[in-house]
Amino acid sequence: MGISERKEREKEEMRNLIMNTAFEMFLKEGYIGTSLRLIAKKIEYSPGTIYLYYKDKDELFFDIQTRCFQNLIAQYENTEKLADPLERLKQIGTIYMDYNSRSPQCFNLMFMLDGPLSELKKRDRWGKYGNVAGFFKYTVMECIDNGLISYSDPDEACLEIWALAHGLTTIYVKKSYEVMGLTESDIKKYMNSSWRSFINRIII
Amino acid sequence: MGISERKEREKEEMRNLIMNTAFEMFLKEGYIGTSLRLIAKKIEYSPGTIYLYYKDKDELFFDIQTRCFQNLIAQYENTEKLADPLERLKQIGTIYMDYNSRSPQCFNLMFMLDGPLSELKKRDRWGKYGNVAGFFKYTVMECIDNGLISYSDPDEACLEIWALAHGLTTIYVKKSYEVMGLTESDIKKYMNSSWRSFINRIII
DNA sequence: TGGCAGACTGAACGCTGTTCAGTACATTTG
DNA sequence: CAAATGTACTGAACAGCGTTCAGTCTGCCA
Numbered sequence: 337m338g339i340s341e342r343k344e345r346e347k348e349e350m351r352n353l354i355m356n357t358a359f360e361m362f363l364k365e366g367y368i369g370t371s372l373r374l375i376a377k378k379i380e381y382s383p384g385t386i387y388l389y390y391k392d393k394d395e396l397f398f399d400i401q402t403r404c405f406q407n408l409i410a411q412y413e414n415t416e417k418l419a420d421p422l423e424r425l426k427q428i429g430t431i432y433m434d435y436n437s438r439s440p441q442c443f444n445l446m447f448m449l450d451g452p453l454s455e456l457k458k459r460d461r462w463g464k465y466g467n468v469a470g471f472f473k474y475t476v477m478e479c480i481d482n483g484l485i486s487y488s489d490p491d492e493a494c495l496e497i498w499a500l501a502h503g504l505t506t507i508y509v510k511k512s513y514e515v516m517g518l519t520e521s522d523i524k525k526y527m528n529s530s531w532r533s534f535i536n537r538i539i540i
Numbered sequence: 541m542g543i544s545e546r547k548e549r550e551k552e553e554m555r556n557l558i559m560n561t562a563f564e565m566f567l568k569e570g571y572i573g574t575s576l577r578l579i580a581k582k583i584e585y586s587p588g589t590i591y592l593y594y595k596d597k598d599e600l601f602f603d604i605q606t607r608c609f610q611n612l613i614a615q616y617e618n619t620e621k622l623a624d625p626l627e628r629l630k631q632i633g634t635i636y637m638d639y640n641s642r643s644p645q646c647f648n649l650m651f652m653l654d655g656p657l658s659e660l661k662k663r664d665r666w667g668k669y670g671n672v673a674g675f676f677k678y679t680v681m682e683c684i685d686n687g688l689i690s691y692s693d694p695d696e697a698c699l700e701i702w703a704l705a706h707g708l709t710t711i712y713v714k715k716s717y718e719v720m721g722l723t724e725s726d727i728k729k730y731m732n733s734s735w736r737s738f739i740n741r742i743i744i
Numbered sequence: 745t746g747g748c749a750g751a752c753t754g755a756a757c758g759c760t761g762t763t764c765a766g767t768a769c770a771t772t773t774g
Numbered sequence: 775c776a777a778a779t780g781t782a783c784t785g786a787a788c789a790g791c792g793t794t795c796a797g798t799c800t801g802c803c804a
Contacts, residue, residue, distance in 0.1 A: 447710070447714055447716050448652055448714065450714070468719075469719045469720050469721070473720065491720070491722060491726065491730065492730050492733060492734060492737075494720055495708070495711070495717070495720065495722070495727065495730045495734060496704070496708075496730070496734040496737065496738065498707070498711070498720075499703075499704055499707030499708040499711060499734065500700070500703055500704050500707055501707070502707040502710060502711060502716075503702070503703030503704055503705070503706040503707025503708070503710065504699070504700075504703045504707070506651070506706060506707065506710050507699070507702070507703060507706060510651055510652065510654070512651050512706075513699070515672075515673045516673050516677065516695070516698055516699065516702075517673075518695060518699070522695065523699065526695065526696050526699045526700075529696060530696060530699060530700040530703065533696075533700065534700065537741040537742065538741065
């Protein structure tokens with residue numbers, strides 16, 4: 337059945353076309369700025385067509401969110417090779433803040449928007465394997481097991497360490513540092529020093 | 541000129557009516573869920589009327605955001621009386637996380653939405669007096685001056701301490717803890733312990 | 745070659761923020 | 775007191791949004 341296979345392939349290609357176009361537009365304009373009508377116009381199809389490939393906007397942006405997570409994971413390619421868990425932990429934070437600062441729209445979609453995130457939970461994508469959280473938790477546990485950081489509960493350790501990096505990133509991306517009268521260059525500098533100082537505090 | 545005064549008063553009352561109604565609806569339904577048309581319907585006026593009192597939706601929600609900040613400030617009424625700056629610092633974090641967790645929509649408006657925040661900057665509301673940031677910074681500086689916490693740069697100290705509380709709150713409000721496979725009761729517990737443990741780490 | 749299945753369209757629905765010509769009433773003026 | 779002015783308000787209209795669906799068009803199979 338070569339024909340049905342070709343149709344399957346064409347369907348896949350169309351989904352990819354929509355996804356790639358949507359992702360590109362999303363990076364520039366964000367979630368709200370990327371309408372299905374504009375995506376349709378860009379790929380020169382009618383708005384209704386997108387609904388033949390995606391149930392609704394949420395489903396499309398769920399896939400975009402997944403890609404954002406994959407991109408984040410990809411940043412850790414070289415980090416995984418590091419033998420020293422503490423060194424790994426340091427880099428995880430640095431890379432996390434760096435990637436999210438450079439891709440604020442991805443950060444928004446992954447952690448700031450309510451919609452797609454709840455979808456993520458339903459679909460149970462937070463598996464143990466191959467995702468960022470798992471890698472992070474594994475590293476933290478290794479640090480604890482080797483007596484490198486002063487935590488006993490891995491979950492609490494993960495949350496606290498993540499919260500700092502996440503908080504710094506959020507403050508940066510949302511420009512909340514303006515509340516404190518700081519400039520963008522201030523916070524960029526402080527993000528690095530704060531992360532270093534925090535790591536030093538938790539090292540045994 | 542009693543008439544013009546009455547008109548002034550009526551104008552003020554109308555603005556308050558819009559604001560109070562909008563704020564009430566906003567607390568329940570959030571920024572996106574609160575449309576000008578629904579506000580207009582609730583106060584039994586036409587949609588166009590709101591534009592006689594507010595330039596646009598952003599300006600209205602800027603005022604709502606201001607109220608959110610005022611409410612946050614109000615939480616610190618008793619805290620300001622504390623003589624011990626370290627005790628004050630502890631409470632600032634606890635109250636911050638508590639208030640924002642109980643009023644997630646306010647938290648969103650204050651720190652997650654892009655629009656009104658940039659307006660805030662333009663209008664220069666981040667003054668030194670009477671706002672949360674000022675009180676926080678003053679407390680941190682007092683801690684440093686009295687040799688209570690191991691920081692030298694007040695700005696870095698503020699940012700790092702805030703980042704932790706802010707990160708924990710963000711993770712809670714946005715339910716991002718689900719990424720780590722944690723439940724809501726988990727994070728509630730960990731938010732308190734993480735804050736305590738962090739404070740202990742920075743105490744000299 | 746006729747019929748069918750699937751891809752696609754584009755108008756339509758109800759929603760949004762926003763604008764503005766027109767109305768209706770209160771106040772000021774002649 | 776009547777006319778003119780001013781202002782508060784309306785509601786239809788515009789352009790955009792996500793979404794639906796009757797209808798069309800085309801390529802495949804019998």
